[in-house]
Every structure is written in C-alpha cells, then in structure tokens.
Amino acid sequence: MVYVGETSRSLKERAKEHEADVRLRREKPISEHFNGAGHRVQDMGVSVLTQIRDSSHYYRLIKELEFIKKFQAQSPNGLNTKNQLDVLLRETIL
Secondary structure (H helix, E strand, C coil): CCCCCCCCCCHHHHHHHHHHHHHCCCCCHHHHHHCCCCCCHHHCCCCCCCCCCCCCHHHHHHHHHHHHHHCCCECCCCCECCCHHHHHHHHHHC
C-alpha cells in the first residue's frame, strides 16, 4: 500500500507522527492499515520522492497530487483518503 504526503517539516518529524498514530491507534488511514492483520509499525517504510525548495504550500499540494495520481495512492488502491483536488482548490480560494 502506498501513501503520499507533503510536509514543510522534517521527514523525521513527520514519520514519527505517523508512527505515533499507529502506536496510539488513532483513526487515520495509516494507523488503521498498520494495525490491521499481518502488519505492524516496523513494516512501515519512508521514501523521499522529491525535495522542493519552494516554500509555497500550494506548490507542494500540486506536487503531492501529481504523485498520488502517479502511484495510484488514492483509496481504495492506496492509503490517501482526502480528495487532494478539493484541498488544493480550497487553498487557492482562501
């Protein structure tokens, strides 16, 4: 299963948040997946797809959406559940 996410924080910090979600059994897609049968937090892997020097949240959302489509990470094939296009449009309107 694939999950694509963007962050302006360090990768280490974000990965630790995902691990905490799993340990604390929070109602989030990654937590639900890794707390399911045959999985555990130790199975989780992280890969950097790209590093963006532009600090624009809008630009990061666009790149995230591109990678979600490329890797077919949208639920039910992947772990991304939010409609990233809605998030992107909301960001540009606000």
